[in-house]
Amino acid sequence: MSYKGEISAAMAKLSQDNGNRFIGYGLKHGFAGGTLNDVPQSQIIETPVAENLMAGIAIGQSLAGLLPVLYFERFDFVLNAADAIVNHLAAAEAISRGEFEPAVIIRAVVGNRRKPLFTGRTHTQDFSAAFCAMVDFPVVRLGEQTNIAEVFTAARTAQLRGESTLVVEYKDLL
Amino acid sequence: MNHTTETLIAFEHRIKSRFAAGELPFLVHLSGGNEQQLLDIFSEINDFDWVFSTHRSHYHALLKGIPEAEVEAAICSGNSMFIFDRARNFYTSSILAGVCAIACGVALEAKRSGSMSHVWCFVGDGAEDNGHFAEAVRYATGHALPVTFVIEDNNRQVDTDYATRWGTHTRTDWRSPNVMRYHYQPTFPHGGAGLPPGSVTFQPEIVARFAL
Numbered sequence: 611m612s613y614k615g616e617i618s619a620a621m622a623k624l625s626q627d628n629g630n631r632f633i634g635y636g637l638k639h640g641f642a643g644g645t646l647n648d649v650p651q652s653q654i655i656e657t658p659v660a661e662n663l664m665a666g667i668a669i670g671q672s673l674a675g676l677l678p679v680l681y682f683e684r685f686d687f688v689l690n691a692a693d694a695i696v697n698h699l700a701a702a703e704a705i706s707r708g709e710f711e712p713a714v715i716i717r718a719v720v721g722n723r724r725k726p727l728f729t730g731r732t733h734t735q736d737f738s739a740a741f742c743a744m745v746d747f748p749v750v751r752l753g754e755q756t757n758i759a760e761v762f763t764a765a766r767t768a769q770l771r772g773e774s775t776l777v778v779e780y781k782d783l784l
Numbered sequence: 785m786n787h788t789t790e791t792l793i794a795f796e797h798r799i800k801s802r803f804a805a806g807e808l809p810f811l812v813h814l815s816g817g818n819e820q821q822l823l824d825i826f827s828e829i830n831d832f833d834w835v836f837s838t839h840r841s842h843y844h845a846l847l848k849g850i851p852e853a854e855v856e857a858a859i860c861s862g863n864s865m866f867i868f869d870r871a872r873n874f875y876t877s878s879i880l881a882g883v884c885a886i887a888c889g890v891a892l893e894a895k896r897s898g899s900m901s902h903v904w905c906f907v908g909d910g911a912e913d914n915g916h917f918a919e920a921v922r923y924a925t926g927h928a929l930p931v932t933f934v935i936e937d938n939n940r941q942v943d944t945d946y947a948t949r950w951g952t953h954t955r956t957d958w959r960s961p962n963v964m965r966y967h968y969q970p971t972f973p974h975g976g977a978g979l980p981p982g983s984v985t986f987q988p989e990i991v992a993r994f995a996l
Contacts, residue, residue: 655892663885663919670889673875693916697879698886706868710875 613754613783618645620762624715625649627677627766633668634681635659642681643719643784661687665694665714669702672712677769685718685778686735692744699774700745711772715765722781738778747774754783785852789819792843795852796972799842799859803977809986809994812864813840814978816971818936822847825934825966829904832873836887836905839865839878840936844906848874862994873901881911884920884933891924891931903931910941912956913949925960935965942974 611619624630630653632646638656641647646654657664661682668678682688703711721734742749750761765775796814803812826847829835837844845855845867858867865878877883887905894901911917912935924931939945947953972978
């Protein structure tokens with residue numbers, strides 16, 4: 611199965627949980643680069659292009675008992691949501707002394723560098739190392755040899771016990 | 785406990801006394817001057833509603849039903865800015881406007897599930913300056929979410945008044961049924977207990993216990 615096919619299959623599997631929600635912009639029409647083609651429309655929450663709002667909504671959905679999957683079409687744009695991710699999502703359990711454990715599966719796509727259409731520096735940056743230093747939950751890169759199904763299964767298992775995961779995808783492999 | 789203006793003021797003055805005695809080597813943001821406004825607002829807030837609070841959370845926590853002893857214990861262990869209570873749906877963030885989008889996420893599910901729960905999100909007029917607040921208000925208004933953003937306008941962003949930072953006294957009219965504003969004159973400074981600089985000697989054993 612192709613890289614994109616494996617991600618799509620993983621998303622379809624995540625959607626089997628009734629509480630699952632896919633959150634982001636361009637999802638109702640673009641389906642996250644086609645990776646949400648096989649998930650129910652009822653689980654998709656289309657948002658404005660306001661990344662911190664998207665991330666905050668995902669945290670709130672988790673506080674309400676749901677299982678949010680947050681999608682960023684470029685890792686570069688995650689920086690706009692850094693407050694929600696670093697100061698809130700990653701910090702909540704510690705600062706609330708375990709009262710709240712919001713958990714979100716975050717998907718961030720690194721733009722293509724090796725094949726057209728080229729999009730330049732601000733659409734191709736990989737901030738994996740930076741986020742590894744800023745959050746205390748796993749940051750997992752999906753390379754060519756990665757068992758993608760296993761990664762997302764582990765991410766959902768972690769989410770159910772109150773832990774987030776940042777999954778980094780690569781458009782060059784899609 | 786049914787709070788009154790007097791019990792709220794007495795609580796914060798007890799915290800001020802402990803600060804003056806050197807027991808609290810922490811950043812605290814004391815409330816004061818808005819007792820009646822908050823008593824009125826919280827008379828509309830149900831036990832099952834959510835409250836999202838700010839760095840200045842003591843009155844909110846007490847009025848949401850968290851016992852005084854619990855709030856005081858949190859403050860005295862360095863958690864004045866981090867008071868949370870899952871059972872009472874009470875959540876705090878001391879990052880400017882940080883809770884606004886989170887409140888939208890909770891309210892979105894309340895609406896979709898048909899819950900009776902309402903979300904109350906408190907912010908200062910400093911947080912109102914921030915784009916994260918504007919995004920959340922637009923989203924909540926457009927989607928008719930069951931959330932009320934309460935702007936606690938004390939004409940102060942840390943120590944700077946509205947006109948100085950925006951060049952006008954005229955407040956933004958958010959034109960949203962999701963936003964309400966009240967004005968008040970704060971009785972304490974932004975941070976600390978309003979004591980003269982250098983007048984407090986923090987107890988060394990407490991400082992040693994909490995130093996990172």
